Amino acid sequence: MSEIDPKLIRRINELAAKAKTSELSPAEEQERQELRQAYLQAFRDGFRTQIEDLRIYNQAGQEVTPEKVKKVQRDKNLRDD
Structure with missing residues (x-):
């Protein structure tokens, strides 16, 4: 998982202060x-x-992952089934 840029957060906080x-x-x-907007994205x-x-x-x-999520995982080659 990618983290949100600390510089972005720091500047948002500076402007808020x-x-x-x-x-x-x-x-x-x-x-x-x-x-x-950049933070939210x-x-x-x-x-x-x-x-x-x-x-x-x-x-x-038993796996009960929704089919919609399974499809996305297959499209991204995250699933073998």
């Missing part, structure tokens, strides 16, 4: 919005990867 103490310039507002990509790699088993030990 500045916004609490003073007003952001229009350029900083735009930057903050772009950084938030990275988060969604990482979460999607986790879900796509997941296999679900019931208490009897």
